Amino acid sequence: MRHSIRIAVGPVQFRIGSDWAGPVAALGHLYAGYPQDDTRPADATVRLYANRPWRRWLRPSVHIGGDYIVPDALPLPLSMGLLAAEMGMNLQVALGWRRHxxxxxxxxxxxxxxxxxxxxxxxxxxxxxxxxxxxxxxxxxxxxxxxxxxxxxxxxxxxxxxxxxxxxxxxxxxxxxxxxxxxxxxxxxxxxxxxxxxxxxxxxxxxxxxxxxxxxxxxxxxxxxxxxxxxxxxxxxxxxxxxxxxxxxxxxxxxxxxxxxxxxxxxxxxxxxxxxxxxxxxxxxxxx
Amino acid sequence: MSAIRTLVELLAGCRNAADLAPREWDGVIAVARAEALLATLAHRIDGAALPEPVARLLADARAAADVATAQALWEAEMARRALAPAGVDFVLLKGAAYAAADLPCAPGRQIGDLDILVARDALPGAEAALITAGWEWVKEDVYDDAYYRDHMHELPPLIHKLRDRMIDVHHTIIPPTARPSPDAASMLDRAIMLPNGYKVLHPFDRMIHCAAHLFADGDLAGGLRNLWDFHCLTRDFQARGDGDSDTPEGALGYDAWLGDMRARARLWGLGPAVRRASHLSAALFENAGDYRRLSLGDRLFRARLLARDDWGRETRPFLRLAFYIRSHWLRMPPLMLARHLWTKWRKGHAAAR
Known part of the structure; x- marks a missing residue:
């Protein structure tokens, strides 16, 4: 994906990809103080994407994807990209995590x-x-x-x-x-x-x-x-x-x-x- | 190399898992999850020297698959308890069958719904017994319900009201409206009784069913997992060498056995599906990605099977659409397809308003 960031929260290493720079920059600000290990493979993948190529610019709306998805989840406007990222991360943990x-x-x-x-x-x-x-x-x-x-x-x-x-x-x-x-x-x-x-x-x-x-x-x-x-x-x-x-x-x-x-x-x-x-x-x- | 190609090579055993760069795992894990093959991969490369986070994640996947398999076998047991008193004889199909028979493809294999095969004339009895035991209809729609009953190879799906698990009761392995015509009575006839009391298809029919499911029905969603099943079923054949001890064909050896299986498939119009499954599973999982002997058609299927990028996203939308259209084309004759699509479109339209 065009933009991406890696974030470790507790035991979970996330890889978050985005069609837009905005959500990734916002995540970068929130998680700047978290431990960073660039060689660690990701446990979970989140994707923030435009459903159609033109929706990256035209009324941009963020769909939440990843290893696990909720069918028919409604997209969010780009101004709420950070919320979309948070929902995507929660979803991967809620549906995918089995260690605990x-x-x-x-x-x-x-x-x-x-x-x-x-x-x-x-x-x-x-x-x-x-x-x-x-x-x-x-x-x-x-x-x-x-x-x-x-x-x-x-x-x-x-x-x-x-x-x-x-x-x-x-x-x-x-x-x-x-x-x-x-x-x-x-x-x-x-x-x-x-x-x-x-x-x-x-x-x-x-x-x-x-x-x-x-x-x-x-x-x-x-x-x-x-x-x-x-x-x-x-x-x-x-x-x-x-x-x-x-x-x-x-x-x-x-x-x-x-x-x-x-x-x-x-x-x-x-x-x-x-x-x-x-x-x-x-x-x-x-x-x- | 793309992550999905790496996944195929890891499954095939022609790439050493310990040689992957740490960050290559990002893509491999994402595509393996998307193709429902993560726990299968975890079993396939168990014991390899892996980066610690990957080793832990794969151990999680194996443990989760063990629980899921136990839950799936419990569901088979629930079906047995519902159907046996009603005198309904049934055969386990696909994932539950592989697990019950402990086949090489079983470890880590994701099992979705419980699929069983019963004789066509036993359908009403099976349906009544399941409903008495707590299963309920999922599809409320009159057209969908009638469509299943008139034209499909299975009853409309039933979900158990307490356990929330789905059962698909089949009377044959592909829709009767499709062109191939497998003989379900013969399959039931040759089914094998396992020591644990469950029946599964004869090894021939397991392979034919797997190939039919892959290439004569459906749009190849989840196809890589099914092709891996086919590959494992083939290896199971080979490993036994003399085939199955309780079948007379066994004495003839592997090649003759395979020949017999193909003849049976051809008889039912499923020769091409089995041939394609053999070609593709050999090319992907045995010949280390040597695709040179694949026909143009096989190559299109290969492209569809591997249409995923390193973020786990579906790629090649037009190819996917073509296969989706093909799946409907396979399922029914043109006039019927037109009528079906018209009804569905009108319903969609009405719902939108």
Missing amino acids: LLLHASAVARDDRSVILSGASGSGKSTLAALLGESGWRLMGDEFTLIDPASGDALAFPRAVSLKNEAIAEVEARVGPARLGPLLAGTPKGDIRHLIPRADAVAAMHEPVRPALLLFPQFGGAPAIERIGQGEAFVRLTEASTNYIALGEAGFAALTRLVRETPAFTIAYPDSATGMSLVEQLWALAPR
């Missing part, structure tokens, strides 16, 4: 132990993880948390955090503009702006961490904490995993071990500050 049990969850770590936050879009898991990552925690990732079936450890996937809507202003108030990507206004997912994780979080991205807490956040409503049983945590996490079925017995073993060894809670919170304090409160009580 994949949880659609954010995670943060402290003292070699991690808090895993799982929830649907809008639950605030990305925002909470991003804010905790600026307040004494190591950000492990805002989208995927990987569980190693052999050791039971959690592994980081610290891609650039995808901040949405109100979360943008909250984070803008805390970090300098050098750590933020361009504002992508009015995307199909709302306004989006990417946050570059702190350098120490990127440097530590290969270090496995013991899961210590499983949280299911729910944004909105009065502050509340509720302990949930292993069975419920298990079912919630099978729904949050993109490769649980494909992994077969290994996935079942990894997930049962996770819910047996890790206390799980739902938390409801009206605002980020409360959410963060609930996490700290549970952390203080978590078994060591």
Whole structure:
């Protein structure tokens, strides 16, 4: 392809090709501080392409392709090329990665132990993880948390955090503009702006961490904490995993071990500050 | 060299995997994934000295394929439990058959739907038994449903409502509206019972089915994988030397056996498909990419089979389109094709509005 870039996030080496220079330059800015090994072969290929040759210039629209594709996925305008790249990278991991049990969850770590936050879009898991990552925690990732079936450890996937809507202003108030990507206004997912994780979080991205807490956040409503049983945590996490079925017995073993060894809670919170304090409160009580 | 040519040479064993430059793997992995051959490649070059990330990725692919194969065989078991009490005798086809019989092409081979063959007069019984056991129709459309029942070699696809897996119940191996006319009754007759209780096609018919699927039906999508199957089935033939112990032909030796297989294919109008499969699998996977003896026609097929670039993208759009048109041309006589396309076009038009 005309333009390309290689990016390593956690254990995954991506190769991203594009018909346009723009998305590649934007990725280059977001991932400039990530480790770079040009000889390492790619685990996953993403392609950003124009469906017809003239659509490179005429109302340019970015189709998302790669090793794995979603049929009939709608293209995005070139101004949202960065979002297309992010979606393409997520797709390859969600559908193609088999080395670890994949949880659609954010995670943060402290003292070699991690808090895993799982929830649907809008639950605030990305925002909470991003804010905790600026307040004494190591950000492990805002989208995927990987569980190693052999050791039971959690592994980081610290891609650039995808901040949405109100979360943008909250984070803008805390970090300098050098750590933020361009504002992508009015995307199909709302306004989006990417946050570059702190350098120490990127440097530590290969270090496995013991899961210590499983949280299911729910944004909105009065502050509340509720302990949930292993069975419920298990079912919630099978729904949050993109490769649980494909992994077969290994996935079942990894997930049962996770819910047996890790206390799980739902938390409801009206605002980020409360959410963060609930996490700290549970952390203080978590078994060591 | 293009990545897809490298992939072919790695499968053929005429290129040493340890000699690839690290970044050559980018393309090889992408095209192998696109052709559903990554786990096959992973088994083929298992043990080679590879860059560590490649070795790990290929180990992942092998492990994933093991799980997928176990799931596919479980699906065969589910079909057996549904059909046996109803007295429906069935034969496993393609991927599930290769896995059940543990053929050389089985390790790492991707298995999609469960394909089975039953006698034509057993179709209603099979359909009823499967529906009782939890399979459901996928195609709601009246025209599609009627088209399958009147003109296809299989029932409309069924999906199991709990396991979300598809079963294709065939009564022959290519559409009855196509020109070749394989004798399904004879195939069922000669099917082999495996020690594990499943039936698979006789080795002749496995090769004929594979070649028919490749060159007498369809547009060659996924063709490289099917050609690799054919190559492995050929090698399986050769490795046994005396053919299959439970067939009298075995005593005659490999060449005579191959001759018998070809005669059977010719009888059904599938001689050209088998010939083409033999030529192309030999050229790609045995003769180290020596294409000099290929006819002009074979070369067009070769170009179609290898139409992918180093990013895994499809190339040669006009050739692909030509093969797509050919697939419809093979499937039905011209008048019927015109009627079919007209109905489909009108439906597409109505849906668009």
